[in-house]
Amino acid sequence: MTDHAPPAGLLWAMRFDTDGQGHSVPSVEASSDLDAFGGSFLWLHFDLTQADLQGLIDRDRLGPASLAMAVFGTDDHQRVTVEGDHVGGVVADLARPGAKPDVAGRLHFVLGPRSLVSGRRRPVESPDATRTAAEKGATIASPALLLETLVGHVVAAMAATGERLSDEVDGIEDHILDGRVRDDRRRLGPVRRSAVRLHRQLLGLSAVFHRLERDGADLEVHGPAVAAAGRLAQRLDALDRDMGLLADRARLLQEELSERVAEETNRQLYTLSILSALFLPPTFVTGLFGMNVKGLPFAEDANGFLVVAGLAALSSVAAYVAIRLLGIRKPKG
Numbered sequence: 001m002t003d004h005a006p007p008a009g010l011l012w013a014m015r016f017d018t019d020g021q022g023h024s025v026p027s028v029e030a031s032s033d034l035d036a037f038g039g040s041f042l043w044l045h046f047d048l049t050q051a052d053l054q055g056l057i058d059r060d061r062l063g064p065a066s067l068a069m070a071v072f073g074t075d076d077h078q079r080v081t082v083e084g085d086h087v088g089g090v091v092a093d094l095a096r097p098g099a100k101p102d103v104a105g106r107l108h109f110v111l112g113p114r115s116l117v118s119g120r121r122r123p124v125e126s127p128d129a130t131r132t133a134a135e136k137g138a139t140i141a142s143p144a145l146l147l148e149t150l151v152g153h154v155v156a157a158m159a160a161t162g163e164r165l166s167d168e169v170d171g172i173e174d175h176i177l178d179g180r181v182r183d184d185r186r187r188l189g190p191v192r193r194s195a196v197r198l199h200r201q202l203l204g205l206s207a208v209f210h211r212l213e214r215d216g217a218d219l220e221v222h223g224p225a226v227a228a229a230g231r232l233a234q235r236l237d238a239l240d241r242d243m244g245l246l247a248d249r250a251r252l253l254q255e256e257l258s259e260r261v262a263e264e265t266n267r268q269l270y271t272l273s274i275l276s277a278l279f280l281p282p283t284f285v286t287g288l289f290g291m292n293v294k295g296l297p298f299a300e301d302a303n304g305f306l307v308v309a310g311l312a313a314l315s316s317v318a319a320y321v322a323i324r325l326l327g328i329r330k331p332k333g
Contacts, residue, residue: 009051022134192250281315
């Protein structure tokens, strides 16, 4: 690849001027020195499944080669690394609506003094949302604020998902309190699974920016990046607490639903058992007198049927009295 050839897999390039306004950059200019934009800065975003970044990495066009190589590799674990005046990391992002699979994706980035290089392997929400905001005139004054905006969209999307899940849990809880348990167990399972996944992703995301805040201060990374990390860590901590509470609520509701279902099953088994106990003696009586053998009582009696029917009824009454005397009671609901 020559210096004037557009990088493979580049989805877009944007230059932000000294006023923080974003402008599209031709692809051929995107391969130039990222730190040669004067007071402005550059944002490059790649599709990592199609990009061939090795040439740019070898010429240190994406920041320190070792940092860029690690960040844009295949390892998707959330992490952050500081090397000199560059910060690289991998953070969670939500998959774009309708994308398959619908689990969280990953946003890879290298943050420099005048550049932010990002990439993804599956369509995710935050880069498109940030680009749209920039095209509509949103002011983004530095690469650190651009990274904060990207992660801010992730947080906002996760918060919206959390609100939707919370509304579903509220509806299920109302059904349970009203005693109208229907298909709530089937509905609650996916809600709890989504809440647990978001909680896990937020926990990792929060740890990344806490580490950047701590390591950045120790390694004297430029202040805006450390400040942005601190603000993001606070937002993520608050959202993570909410998501943890939501996951706990879903778990408790699942346990209560299981208890309700068990109670209903016990009531049904109790009713079935009582009916079986009441009908067993009459069945024995009718079976006894229905045997096709000689010498049966009342076989020649004109009132034999009434006598046998009375015996069957009395046997049911006797079974009921025995049940009451034994103290067998209906399960409490």
